[in-house]
Amino acid sequence: MRLRSLLFVPGDRPERMEKALACGADALILDLEDSVAPSRKDAARAAVAAFLAAPRRLPLIVRVNPLGSALIDDDLAAVLSDAPDALMLPKAEGAASITALASRTTLPILPVATETPAAIFQLGSYAGVADRLIGLTWGAEDLPAAIGASAAREADGGYTAPYQLARSLTLFGAHAAGVAAIETVYPDFRDTDGLAAYAARGRRDGFTGMMAIHPAQVAIINAAFTPTPDEIAHAQSVVDLFAANPGAGALQLDGRMVDAPHLKAAERLLALAADRGAGAGGGPPPAERP
Numbered sequence: 316m317r318l319r320s321l322l323f324v325p326g327d328r329p330e331r332m333e334k335a336l337a338c339g340a341d342a343l344i345l346d347l348e349d350s351v352a353p354s355r356k357d358a359a360r361a362a363v364a365a366f367l368a369a370p371r372r373l374p375l376i377v378r379v380n381p382l383g384s385a386l387i388d389d390d391l392a393a394v395l396s397d398a399p400d401a402l403m404l405p406k407a408e409g410a411a412s413i414t415a416l417a418s419r420t421t422l423p424i425l426p427v428a429t430e431t432p433a434a435i436f437q438l439g440s441y442a443g444v445a446d447r448l449i450g451l452t453w454g455a456e457d458l459p460a461a462i463g464a465s466a467a468r469e470a471d472g473g474y475t476a477p478y479q480l481a482r483s484l485t486l487f488g489a490h491a492a493g494v495a496a497i498e499t500v501y502p503d504f505r506d507t508d509g510l511a512a513y514a515a516r517g518r519r520d521g522f523t524g525m526m527a528i529h530p531a532q533v534a535i536i537n538a539a540f541t542p543t544p545d546e547i548a549h550a551q552s553v554v555d556l557f558a559a560n561p562g563a564g565a566l567q568l569d570g571r572m573v574d575a576p577h578l579k580a581a582e583r584l585l586a587l588a589a590d591r592g593a594g595a596g597g598g599p600p601p602a603e604r605p
Contacts, residue, residue, distance in 0.1 A: 316374050316400065317341045317590060318450055318495045318524040320536040323378075325350040326359030332366050338530035339537060342374040347390050348381075348405050356386060360393035367397035376425060378403035382415055395420055401449050406430045406457065409437025413444040423449045425497070428488065429481040430457035438488035450495030452526065453485035472509065486521055498522040504529035514539035523587075542588045550581035550588075 322340040324332050326347045335343050345366065351359040363377060377399040380386035400423075404416055407426035416424055426441070428434055428451050435458075441451055455467040455478045467478045474482065482499070489496035498517035501510045514525055514536050525536045542550075556566050557578050565574040 319540040320533050322527045326363045327351050327355040329362040336372055338533045340533045344376045344378050346378045348378050364393050374400040376401045376403050381406040401425055408434045409440040410444045413447050417447050425450050427454050428485055429453040438484040441488050442492040445492040448494045450497045451489035452497035454499050496522045498525040500526045500528050504532055511535050542584050547588050550584040553581035
């Protein structure tokens with residue numbers, strides 16, 4: 316499953332679900348949790364179930380309510396028969412949470428892995444349940460509320476130290492598990508320049524995709540997480556150079572030394588480009604599913 320851009324859609328807004336299909340996102344997250352008021356939960360479950368039952372044009376992920384809540388049983392009862400492509404689990408607390416949800420479904424899971432204080436200490440445990448995951452993501456909204464922090468961001472928009480730590484541990488936890496590392500949302504959907512810079516930093520740091528809260532964010536995220544033609548050309552040059560010099564430990568390319576880590580990074584980028592297609596468009600959408 317390609318997970319460059321994942322767009323949240325409130326579960327009780329079926330008209331937005333239909334429109335979201337055309338925005339270019341790699342996957343939609345149909346939300347039954349935070350964006351749906353308690354009085355609208357049943358309506359949201361019905362709308363999501365109906366959308367899942369329609370012909371599938373791209374992957375659909377359903378964010379259920381947390382384990383231990385009084386709501387998740389009804390969420391699963393409503394959506395499992397029409398088999399979303401994955402479930403997003405909020406307030407996950409490591410491998411134990413994944414095992415608990417996996418006992419109730421065979422669907423792959425995308426945990427939101429930093430929303431409680433206890434969750435921070437479990438970010439290294441996801442490698443043990445990697446076969447049940449499609450990725451790992453984080454959030455900077457619930458955790459401050461859980462610990463009584465007044466904010467998660469500095470005046471300039473950057474994260475304060477505790478949330479820099481949560482972000483970094485999520486990144487390393489995802490790569491340790493060998494699954495997609497999904498950057499959290501950028502809340503100000505009108506700030507396109509800020510989003511572009513934030514998404515670029517995410518890719519620079521090793522995230523492989525990002526969540527969006529508005530359709531206008533999708534194209535910017537797709538561009539940030541798709542290798543450019545220049546990047547692809549450089550990576551191919553690195554691979555070709557080592558292929559022409561088998562057994563070499565370090566070589567010179569364009570006046571700079573390259574060695575095994577550069578080769579590994581080039582191979583990773585070329586694999587990413589092959590998965591997503593060259594250029595910012597990311598290739599054709601997946602085939603329609605009956």
